[in-house]
Amino acid sequence: MKTEALRSALAPLAALVILLVLWESVTRLLSIPVWLLPPPSAIAAAGAHDASTLLGAAITTGRSALVGFGLSAVVGVLAAIVLASSRLLERALYPYTLFLQTVPIVAVAPLLVLWFGPGARAVAISSFIVSLFPVIANTLSGLRSVEPPLRDLFRLYGARRLARLWKLELPASLPHLFTGLRIASGLAVIGAIVGEFVAGFSEDAAGLGILVLSAYRQLRTDLLFAAVLAASVLGLVLFGAVSLTGSRLLRRWHPSASGS
Template identity: 75%
Template sequence: MVASTRVPSSRTSQRHLVGVAAPPLVALVALLAGWELMTRALGVPAFLLPPPSAIARAGVTDAAGLAMATLITAEAAVAGFALSTLLGVLAAVLLATSRPLERALYPYAVLLQTVPIVAIAPLLVLWFGPGGRAVTVSAFIVSVFPVIANTLAGIRSVEPSLRDLFRLYGAGRLATLVKLELPAALPSIVTGLRVAAGLAVIGAIVGEFVAGFSEGAAGLGILVLSAYRQLRTDLLFAAVLCAAALGLTLFGAVSLTGRRLLRRWHPSARG
């Protein structure tokens, strides 16, 4: 009886997975085929728009260099993302303790989001030196604001009646934060982390454009610049695809972790 109930469930899950994955895969195949045919039929120069086959060849030929560059960029992006997670949540908790404090300091958090990272990247090189530290700080600056904003919004959205209930039972500020506010804000925090995950990769690559080369360690940003200067557009596309894959991997890891944390009690993680 148990086996007969599991097989249909497994088949249903497989059909659902195929139904979800098939449309984007078909669209991707059609796009790549059209791209390949167009570049060959129109004779588009490879340095302007290489066909997908040339990009694939470059990815295979330079696989070792791409893998090393991706690893270097990943280290800086993950470190910056970890910093934005820790400091962003702590900053939001601090701002949530006082409305005057929030009004005084929140504009400076917004400033981190509005100032172009390219404009301050040279300062990061002067302050932290070229290489990984400056790139990590760049990733942190770009990705911290969504964490602060979403965590603060989640804490502020807690039902007043629940706060009153905790106050009625004599719960202190720390107990209310740990047992009520942070758990209630967790869906908002996960949303902020999903946004920050992609932004951390962007911040790391932009930081590498200015500060990313140190002691022979070159990430994807440096590889993109090098391929551009050599008119290796096929390698440039391959590096961009590696950056996109890195961002998707980090985003997927955050989404999976958030889903595991929320699936037992929050509707957003069900289904």
């Protein structure tokens, strides 16, 4: 298993090394100004020099993203259960959940500041709004995907609605649910950073979004790239945690997580 994992990682690592070497070479050969396109070495130097600032900003953004992601997981599953309970409710309300997917969060963020005030609360709500729809859509799809013979079997044995939900529908929907959670994990970080663009923080609690804006205004493109990279790492960490949790829960009973 370790050998296979190493082999699968070699190709993307080699591609990354080649890309970084080409990037470094092109910027130096063409004498591209650092403020326009910094070489990877300058980005690494900026990241090392401002490591404490980047870490503090990542922690601030990560907290808001975690709150928004947690809310989207809970509210999304509950909303999907409600919609799955009635075709009439699904037809009446599901189109409105699409609003969460189509509305530009940048346009809504100022309203969040007015309603919740500037700071972490508005940022967490922004993260929640962006990451909610994938949880609803995928969980609802999973609840609807239960095979009819299994539903008939539960009805035959007189299982009540709550028992069918808890013992049949929710377990069957877990692969779909974790697919939605994996999508939502990345969107939660995006929503948090976009919220920070508008909501703002004080200087001692600036998130990655504020750091990106500050670096842009100072023409510190190297620090801007480092902040974007930190945001990507934050999203990958959250995505990896959700994927690991899902694989551990599903490994024993569902073929989608067995790797076979």
